[in-house]
Amino acid sequence: MGSKRQTAATVGDRGPVETPSGDTENLLGQDDSTPCFVYVLAFFSALGGFLFGYDTGVVSGAMLLLKKEMNLNALWQELLVSSTVGAAALSALCGGSLNGWLGRRICILVASFIFGVGGVILSIAQDKVVLLAGRIVVGLGIGIASMTVPVYIAEVSPPHLRGQLVTINALFITGGQFVASVVDGVFSYLSHSGWRYMLGLSTVPAVLQFFGFVFLPESPRWLLQKGRSQEACQVLSRIRGDQNIDEEYDTIKASIEEEEREAGAGGVVILRILSHGPTRRALVVGCGLQMFQQLSGINTVMYYSATILQMAGVRDDKQAIWLAAATSATNFVFTLVGVWLVDRVGRRKLTLGSLLGTGLSLTLLAVGFLLSAQNSPPVTFHPVDPHNSTCRLYSSCDLCMLDPYCGFCFRENGTTVSESSCVPVSQASTDHAAWGRCFNNTEESDGPIWAYNYCPTSYSWIVLLGLILYLASFAPGMGPMPWTVNSEIYPLWARSTGNACSAGVNWIFNVLVSLTFLHVAEFLTYYGAFFMYTGLVVLGLLFVYGCLPETKGLQLEDIENLFTGRLCSCGGLSANESRYVHYTRQSSDLSPAQYGAVDSDSAIAYITVSTVSM
Numbered sequence: 001m002g003s004k005r006q007t008a009a010t011v012g013d014r015g016p017v018e019t020p021s022g023d024t025e026n027l028l029g030q031d032d033s034t035p036c037f038v039y040v041l042a043f044f045s046a047l048g049g050f051l052f053g054y055d056t057g058v059v060s061g062a063m064l065l066l067k068k069e070m071n072l073n074a075l076w077q078e079l080l081v082s083s084t085v086g087a088a089a090l091s092a093l094c095g096g097s098l099n100g101w102l103g104r105r106i107c108i109l110v111a112s113f114i115f116g117v118g119g120v121i122l123s124i125a126q127d128k129v130v131l132l133a134g135r136i137v138v139g140l141g142i143g144i145a146s147m148t149v150p151v152y153i154a155e156v157s158p159p160h161l162r163g164q165l166v167t168i169n170a171l172f173i174t175g176g177q178f179v180a181s182v183v184d185g186v187f188s189y190l191s192h193s194g195w196r197y198m199l200g201l202s203t204v205p206a207v208l209q210f211f212g213f214v215f216l217p218e219s220p221r222w223l224l225q226k227g228r229s230q231e232a233c234q235v236l237s238r239i240r241g242d243q244n245i246d247e248e249y250d251t252i253k254a255s256i257e258e259e260e261r262e263a264g265a266g267g268v269v270i271l272r273i274l275s276h277g278p279t280r281r282a283l284v285v286g287c288g289l290q291m292f293q294q295l296s297g298i299n300t301v302m303y304y305s306a307t308i309l310q311m312a313g314v315r316d317d318k319q320a321i322w323l324a325a326a327t328s329a330t331n332f333v334f335t336l337v338g339v340w341l342v343d344r345v346g347r348r349k350l351t352l353g354s355l356l357g358t359g360l361s362l363t364l365l366a367v368g369f370l371l372s373a374q375n376s377p378p379v380t381f382h383p384v385d386p387h388n389s390t391c392r393l394y395s396s397c398d399l400c401m402l403d404p405y406c407g408f409c410f411r412e413n414g415t416t417v418s419e420s421s422c423v424p425v426s427q428a429s430t431d432h433a434a435w436g437r438c439f440n441n442t443e444e445s446d447g448p449i450w451a452y453n454y455c456p457t458s459y460s461w462i463v464l465l466g467l468i469l470y471l472a473s474f475a476p477g478m479g480p481m482p483w484t485v486n487s488e489i490y491p492l493w494a495r496s497t498g499n500a501c502s503a504g505v506n507w508i509f510n511v512l513v514s515l516t517f518l519h520v521a522e523f524l525t526y527y528g529a530f531f532m533y534t535g536l537v538v539l540g541l542l543f544v545y546g547c548l549p550e551t552k553g554l555q556l557e558d559i560e561n562l563f564t565g566r567l568c569s570c571g572g573l574s575a576n577e578s579r580y581v582h583y584t585r586q587s588s589d590l591s592p593a594q595y596g597a598v599d600s601d602s603a604i605a606y607i608t609v610s611t612v613s614m
């Protein structure tokens with residue numbers, strides 16, 4: 001076979017070894033040195049994450065220029081932003097069958113090809129319809145990449161590094177968002193066609209990933225599942241370098257056969273998942289995590305950061321763009337902390353800690369908004385309204401800014417607000433009022449200030465602190481863990497479909513939360529909205545506490561055993577206490593009928609199923 005499979009005698013010598021830390025890789029007889037090929041694979045795959053982050057992040061800056069150049073109304077702006085996320089939801093859901101059918105590698109190639117085509121369409125678009133088509137194409141690529149890349153990385157990684165390597169994908173997502181905000185900043189100075197560079201630059205990583213993957217191998221687990229054992233063996237030994245692959249190979253093979261016997265081969269995968277207890281429970285955990293990730297309001301906070309910064313006194317557009325880049329940089333840097341922690345403290349503790357911090361900082365954000373609302377500047381100046389709009393009815397800035405048709409026009413002297421009025425916003429642009437003093441946006445320092453969507457307040461520092469704490473808590477845990485955990489909790493036969501469903505849930509809740517935020521804020525006020533997110537985070541905390549088991553260090557094939565108990569008791573099980581399967585290769589030619597046959601004295605002991613305490 002040309003691989004480094006060894007004889008039974010050699011492998012049998014090593015046997016399972018328990019370590020004080022309970023690290024399973026040592027149980028598998030592998031040492032911790034990792035060939036750098038695995039890092040190359042992780043890097044090229046994670047470019048999919050980068051494109052996901054770049055394409056979702058770049059649009060806000062591009063929109064500032066596009067809306068002027070193409071005269072886009074609010075509906076078109078909304079369409080260009082959410083069409084991508086909507087298309088991603090659809091393609092993530094369909095990506096499951098594509099993934100199981102064509103394999104991870106082909107799906108990544110397809111996704112990078114789609115990203116490339118989308119980038120070209122966007123950079124040469126002459127009108128808004130073509131732009132919309134380009135955004136939809138890009139969304140289709142994002143959806144496929146978001147569900148395939150974590151699965152591929154998890155399947156090629158050795159257990160002791162899997163958490164870290166899959167989390168690198170999430171790091172690349174936030175890295176993509178950060179680079180997008182810097183590119184937005186740089187090209188915002190190019191008011192004509194700057195958006196073409198912003199949107200088109202994504203073609204570069206897409207092409208890089210495409211050519212990289214032409215030379216990179218398919219996942220050995222998928223190959224084995226498709227019965228292509230020889231190729232699987234070759235790929236595994238290429239990925240593992242000089243290490244012995246026998247145990248890993250046999251573990252994967254045995255578990256595929258075992259899974260097929262247990263869950264029954266054939267039939268619609270989602271129905272098989274739903275009728276098979278452990279996999280159904282894994283799906284609930286995976287989808288729940290993705291749902292709570294979005295319900296924690298990350299994209300609202302990111303999107304809203306510009307407004308928060310405006311509240312804090314940053315009034316200049318360009319400055320706001322650069323400070324928004326600082327927000328995504330914070331998200332990126334703290335995801336790095338997650339990469340460092342994931343294989344040290346484990347997924348469960350990291351997610352719980354992150355949710356706790358996220359909840360507390362959301363409370364702080366809500367309190368900041370509450371204090372600002374309670375001390376909101378009153379309307380003191382009532383100009384004659386030629387159209388008798390509703391704006392003249394509001395008595396304070398807080399009420400005025402919650403009406404999407406109105407904005408606050410005022411003068412500022414230090415921290416004192418004077419000559420303040422609530423007037424209609426222009427239909428052409430939210431950057432100025434429909435008429436009156438704030439119709440012409442002047443750069444003069446003593447000119448009137450136009451505040452749309454925010455109010456001047458001296459409590460902005462609380463909100464700013466809340467924002468920073470929010471990102472510092474969310475980014476290491478709740479940002480990456482849903483992707484990481486989903487890549488590892490499903491058995492091989494259900495992995496593509498499980499990830500497709502959970503990624504679909506992520507995108508669907510992403511659209512829901514971003515589209516409803518302004519309405520929720522109108523109905524509950526800003527502080528009400530943030531208190532609501534706090535409540536949802538508390539629910540997420542209970543869910544994770546009750547349902548998320550620890551998967552750190554386990555071989556992918558063993559993780560299914562963590563879901564054998566009732567749904568909300570599995571959180572209590574950790575890798576250290578669960579029913580645990582040891583696959584110890586002693587003879588490579590046993591038939592599945594010999595599973596479970598434990599004969600410690602003979603050389604044919606194959607699998608022992610036991611409860612171990614590590």
Ligand SMILES: O[C@H]1[C@H](O)[C@@H](O)[C@H](O)[C@@H](O)[C@H]1O
Nearest residue numbers: 170173174298299331479480
């Ligand atoms: O994990 C990512 C990450 O946290 C991003 O910052 C966010 O925009 C995505 O919605 C999320 O899925």
